[in-house]
Amino acid sequence: MxxxxxxxxxxxxxxxxxxxxxxxxxxxxxxxxxxxxxxxxxxxxxxxxxxxxxxxxxxxxxxxxxxxxxxxxxxxxxxxxxxxxxxxxxxxxxxxxxxxxxxxxxxxxxxxxxxxxxxxxxxxxxxxxxxxxxxxxxxxxxxxxxxxxxxxxxxxxxxxxxxxxxxxxxxxxxxxxxxxxxxxxxxxxxxxxxxxxxxxxxxxxxxxxxxxxxxxxxxxxxxxxxxxxxxxxxxxxxxxxxxxxxxxxxxxxxxxxxxxxxxALPTRDARHGRLYAFRSGWEERRPEPGDPFYRAVRIHDPEHRVAHAPIEEGCDCPACSRHSAAYLHHLFKVGDLSAERLATLHNLRFYVRLFQRLRSAA
Ligand SMILES: [Zn+2]
Known part of the structure; x- marks a missing residue:
């Protein structure tokens, strides 16, 4: 190691x-x-x-x-x-x-x-x-x-x-x-x-x-x-x-x-409204190769228009701790600059959380 x-x-x-x-x-x-x-x-x-x-x-x-x-x-x-x-x-x-x-x-x-x-x-x-x-x-x-x-x-x-x-x-x-x-x-x-x-x-x-x-x-x-x-x-x-x-x-x-x-992927994806989230049941586990531990959230998709929960329940990033997926969807739709910032911070925080898990023993 x-x-x-x-x-x-x-x-x-x-x-x-x-x-x-x-x-x-x-x-x-x-x-x-x-x-x-x-x-x-x-x-x-x-x-x-x-x-x-x-x-x-x-x-x-x-x-x-x-x-x-x-x-x-x-x-x-x-x-x-x-x-x-x-x-x-x-x-x-x-x-x-x-x-x-x-x-x-x-x-x-x-x-x-x-x-x-x-x-x-x-x-x-x-x-x-x-x-x-x-x-x-x-x-x-x-x-x-x-x-x-x-x-x-x-x-x-x-x-x-x-x-x-x-x-x-x-x-x-x-x-x-x-x-x-x-x-x-x-x-x-x-x-x-x-x-x-x-x-x-x-x-x-x-x-x-x-x-x-x-x-x-x-x-x-x-x-x-x-x-x-x-x-x-x-x-x-x-x-x-x-x-x-x-x-x-x-x-x-x-x-x-x-x-x-x-x-460059997490930040580039974020700017295009492609967000990462841990699948439910994988919030605290350390993933191994082949595990289906995450999913992609396409924030532009119409289903998010009325999604009043955060992008990922339990994520402590500036987007999820204060805003709903519906709000972020709206910011992207109207082309507000803060949409890309919040999305980028969410994706990078997802990586920080993933790496914390990989550092843990099991
Ligand atoms: Zn988040």
Whole structure:
């Protein structure tokens, strides 16, 4: 079982869910809102912050914590996945080479030259508590040769990131250094996943991310790659299932030894009126893989127009403790901005409650 993770801004009890504050904010809610519902840490995206507002702006503000008023642990994702997906959608946006990634900003013509070293330096500039190495993403369905190249690059880039990280730590000597995580690639290939995980473990990192998995992947397909990677990593090392966050996927990954999660799903779903609720009888139980412990509530559905009970009876979030589902349904119907805020807080509070249960012994 994973140990709580010490960072220079406090210890994260595990398993932990870190909402995606991609551009230094969780859309529609404040840092104060997040603290009030029990969120302990967040994930920002170094690449998106480089694009806007720029690392210098964040640094001049006193670092990412002061900029966004968050004093808990912050993990900065390198942005390897985002760069890859943007370039994949539109090859005019850039190119991924063995030694670097070149990204073009179509609207301004600006060009970013991302190397493993530069991406580590950027995360030091932001002042993040957990730095993530730049990795080379591929499609989980891509042919074997492409997966092999991605693993080779990912390992090579991780070694360069580790060296740059150690150099920065030696050079700065300013208090407790951040942690550094590497990301495991290898798509759906058992041999490549194991090979990548072992090679990264040999270099040595404070934690490891499971990368390159599509958000909408089937839970059944996900379990094997998660297991291969966990098997090949040191048992005590923190393992972060990057971007994996559907509640049933979380339960599966947690049972396989993953202790850190981030995902855009609960907040994105909330903005679309898709809410999560524990099924009755599951309010206090710790779910196991395969358990039907939650249901989706579509707040736009007409049945909620006169539903005068909260979204979930017993939920202590700001939406359920004060309002009925009918009121939230109404706010969505009239396009009131507070609808998305309340829905987001409900879904995130659902995750906090789920993770509290997963932390409990049984
Ligand atoms: Zn609620």
């Amino acid at each position: 994973a140990e709580p993770l010490d960072t220079r801004r406090g210890t994260l009890a595990v398993p932990t869910f870190l909402p995606d504050a991609t551009r230094a904010g969780v859309r529609g809610v404040s840092s104060e809102d997040l603290r009030a519902i029990g969120i302990e840490g967040v994930v920002v995206n170094a690449f998106h912050l480089l694009r806007r507002p720029g690392a210098r702006v964040v640094q001049a503000a006193g670092g990412i914590h002061r900029f966004m008023d968050w004093d808990g642990p912050i993990l900065s994702d390198s942005g390897g996945f985002q760069v890859w997906s943007l370039i994949r959608q539109d090859p005019n946006r850039g190119i991924i080479r063995d030694n670097e990634v070149i990204f073009r900003e179509p609207s301004t013509g600006e060009k970013w030259n991302l190397t493993p070293e530069r991406v580590v330096g950027l995360q030091f500039q932001l002042g993040s508590d957990i730095v993530v190495c730049l990795d080379d993403c591929t499609d989980a369905e891509a042919p074997e040769a492409e997966q092999e190249r991605s693993v080779e690059r990912t390992v090579r880039w991780a070694r360069r990131s580790r060296e740059e990280f150690d150099r920065q730590v030696r050079q700065r000597r300013d208090g407790v250094p951040p942690r550094i995580f590497a990301v495991v690639q290898g798509g759906g290939s058992e041999a490549l996943r194991r090979q990548c995980a072992s090679a990264l473990a040999e270099i040595g990192f404070d934690g490891y991310g499971f990368g390159g998995w599509p958000l909408d992947a089937d839970a059944g397909l996900l379990a094997d790659p998660l297991r291969w990677v966990a098997d090949a990593l040191p048992p005590e090392a923190p393992k972060h299932a990057l971007g994996i966050g559907r509640p049933d996927h979380v339960v599966t990954a947690h049972a396989l030894g993953y202790s850190m999660f981030d995902c």
